[in-house]
Amino acid sequence: MTDKSKKSYLLQLFSLPILNNLEDLSVCTHFSKKILYRLSKFNSKHYARFSIPKKSGGNREILCPSLEMKAIQVWILRSILEKIQVSKAATAFRPKTSIAQNVDQHLGNQYVYCLDLENFFPSISYSKVYTIFNTIGYIPHVAHILASLCTCDGKLPQGAVTSPALSNIICLRLDNRLNAYVGAKNISYTRYADDICFSALSDSRLWGIRNTVKRIIESEKFVINKQKTRMQGPTGCRKITGLVFNKDSYGVGRKKKRVLRAKIFNYISTFTSMSPDVQLKTAQHIHGWISFLNSVDSQGCQQLTKFSKIVFNQAVVAKKIDPAKIPAPFLKVLSR
Template structure:
């Protein structure tokens, strides 16, 4: 078998297996010309993208949740176009394991569904695969395409375009789908071990979760799980191995299982309320899209959350201590979080007592952000002595709601 970067000159058959390609309704490409026609790029551009792939990435570093940074490889427009074509026309047509819950579309998959499948079990064993994408090498990618029926040339081009420095890059359009497809054997073997023992198994990207009601059985199965993971070419991140029982807090991919319910941690909801409060109080909406993203995410997990956060926003919108300032009113109305009430301006004098040019009363609470705002507009006087820490009162707007175990 010949494979490797830049191998384009050896004579090859048109297709290695036309039957598989036709059965899966995959594009029949056999050289650079047929490939370029299918995508809509010139053969020269396609050749350069596959021959000198690393040149068409931009590398950035983002902080990890706890310590260190994560390297992302952002493909150029042309490379991203080709990767998207590969994903849609090839990768998305190939079935993957039902245990794979990440990077998929459908009501049966996703972060919530992944946790739902384990919520009734008393014991949960969770492991993390170390440097997940980096343990999926170009050779595996090459043989994946080759076994679909493509010849050496096309398999080389496809694997070149989908890898960076001979591994799957974080940031490439094709990496999530390829990771699921190339973990199919891993999933199949772990499914077999789990199902024979009455253990539930799912994989969310690099998180492997096993659960059942038999503590001893789950512990005895761990050695076999480790052996399969290593045999499939992956490595367990020993720092992220967790065994959770009835007496411990159960957390799966950032979600909590409380009384057989999947909920979002209270800390995230508080963070969202703080961000909303800060935006309205300071008229700084630079992170509006981030807040909307959080609201959408939490609402996808907890259906009642959207109404709770609407009430929180509306309480602030209808609070006179914010409505007396034109810029707060105008900027809020230009940056609506949700379909909530608009904020109406009211006169300053009707809401705030002014004695000797100094604001004496500003509602029940004072926040540093509003004090800063007052100073900026030359209306503060003695207010600086009345401020309290922002975090202490950011979530004090009264919102009545049932106790769902996850906070308001």
């Protein structure tokens, strides 16, 4: 079997579109060859760049693809990337997975060892992306075009439609190696994007894996963020991907609930002094938090919803607020 035949077989095996040249890609995507060439050749010109502050300090660069680039990336995502299997340990960027499911896999364990991969998306190079497309069956020329459409300045852009799925595919070997190593030691492992977590019944097991884990991660060309590496036990506050974790349960934590409770109270108390724009944006913010809380702590969500109704009804009775002027997002909070 020739190399070309092998690649064609792989594409058919994974039910992936057969692409032998730019013409085939043009037919499948309904983009002209000229547009596809321009997008792949001059990819950096088709992103808007802006920065957002990091919680830990500094800024994170976000690259927002143009409408044309986004459209072709959506096609690549739906037609190719979503058909490629990734590790079950990868709990982000997959259908029917969430932060809650990431924590679920650690329930029952007492000790947690968490670490963070530094500059996660930008640390994934064009060559890694090219290798993925070539390995799954695309000839070098087509693999180059696809990789160029998914990268910018030679790396995976944070903000591209295809970046999350590609990161999981590229991390498959990392996930498998770490899972095999710690699984034999009765240690649980998950990775939520750049957030890696191990848990066990005893801290000695976790202390014993650190050096080998570091070597495996570095051999896969990732860098550990030393400032975000932490060992947590039952005597302190344990967090996994932002959720406060106990042996048999998890949630957003008392502090976060108190903050949200205060926001709800202040929103109702100062509603009439806000501009309509601020009223809407604050309502959307509160609704988003309540929805998230419901997904990870339904009991806590019910308590806050009940509190919202009590404070709101008191304000209505005192004629301090007009129910007809309440934005729809906050009405959804009250109607839970």
